[in-house]
Amino acid sequence: MLIDAQNLCVRFGAKRAVDDVCLSLARGGRLAVVGESGSGKSTLGKALMGLVARPGIVSSERLEIEGRDMRSALPSQWQAVRGRSIGLMMQDPRYCLNPVMTIGRQIAECNAPTPVEDCLAEVDLSPGIAKRYPHQLSGGQGQRAYLAMVLALSPQLLIADEPTSALDPPLALQMMELIEKRMQARGMALLLITHDIDLARRTCPRLIVMQDGKAVEELASGAEPKHPFTRRLIACVPRLAC
Amino acid sequence: MLSLRNLSVAIGGHRLVEKVSFDMAPGESLGLIGPSGSGKSTILRAVAGMIDFTGEILLMGRPLAAWPRLERARLLNMVFQDPYGALHPRHSVARALAEPLILHRMDDREQRIEEALMAVGLPLDVQTSYPHQLSGGQRQRVVIARALMLNPRLLLLDEPTSALDMTVQADILDLLEGLKSSRGLSYLLVAHSLPIVTRLCGKIVRMDQRGEPDLASHGLLN
């Protein structure tokens, strides 16, 4: 197992942002986490990376990453996991880029086997972007630059939190295809966090549906949802289109 | 309400936007669409008076620069593309929402803040939270609430719902649509989802890769 989390909880004071969630993912596997705003999706992703900051409290019956017990891991042990074992694409990517370093240098510092220009070309950015600073990029360019950086580290698992929210549909599709290609070429696993249930179903064979911190349903992508909330999520798609 | 005449923006030798013109009547809304990097956010920043430009931007028939800052800020407000950057990390939600009211010396602050929070579907107790304690969608709703605080006539919206899940997206769209009819609000909206644009806007301008408007797209919806 690449990741095995049992009864994972994250508390902020009295609030249980993640409440007793179980999930496991094998090498090369894919799983989507969907749910409404504030249901705990991003917090779950951060907990799997050891990124929940105080006063948040993480507890679990089991939390293993590549077979190692991470429940009382030291910061240095988490540091070793981040980047190469697990890459996290955060929800606000531009905020995660270093504002005082050019994009080219940030990618170069990941020591990818491929040249910076190729990393940029993969995410459909021109070589000129390498000389720019994050504030000189558009929203979609920032999101793609960040994806390039995360992929440059060749992680075993990519946790992608709304990876295409700033992109128009054709570009979003192209980025998902790139992620797909990495999964096939290097056996990268994917934990896709998204509010887009359509995207989740197209990309991953299994979904976890979260509501108010709890995983209310885990189902196969093709299966009929049983939980009323999952049905509501699906029903909202055509409502937007009208 | 708003007219652009040959708006161009260049920064450090890069041409970001080339000769964009359009008109919006009061109560009318316009959608800006186009590929990533085509200059959509740049146009909004120019209209918000945040960057230099050449050409003309007329707000209610008057050049942008001729408006006193505060008066303009009341008339027009902006919701940015990345909500995290738009909120001060060390200011609570209550403070973020009170700020425009204090600046414009408005009374009934508590009531106005509560109304705005309810309008965007946030519980009143988020007031004590800080941005990092909110989910992505909650932050975005705070930003929208803040933009509504001064009852603007024109709202510049940059991907206002892309960080939100479908159920909330639908709610926010209902909200924006309701405000349009109840307050006669106009939107200049950037969105990559065409259904959202067509629902809120009667006009569309499509930008192309070079930052030029694609003239063939003018009046796409009319």
Ligand SMILES: Nc1ncnc2c1ncn2[C@@H]1O[C@H](COP(=O)(O)OP(=O)(O)OP(=O)(O)O)[C@@H](O)[C@H]1O
């Ligand atoms: N540092 C924190 N302190 C207190 N509460 C927090 C903190 N971080 C998150 N929360 C709360 O935990 C809940 C879950 O947040 P999370 O960001 O995981 O939601 P999400 O499912 O990713 O939502 P979205 O789709 O809007 O991004 C929210 O109610 C949020 O307010």
Ligand SMILES: Nc1ncnc2c1ncn2[C@@H]1O[C@H](COP(=O)(O)OP(=O)(O)OP(=O)(O)O)[C@@H](O)[C@H]1O
């Ligand atoms: N400060 C700057 N200096 C140089 N170039 C910039 C600067 N800000 C933006 N740009 C460039 O201007 C172009 C237009 O950017 P803008 O943010 O307006 O695009 P956009 O249409 O909003 O794209 P997206 O859909 O990805 O958000 C992009 O190519 C961007 O890299």
Ligand SMILES: [Mg+2]
């Ligand atoms: Mg989130």
Ligand SMILES: [Mg+2]
């Ligand atoms: Mg933009």
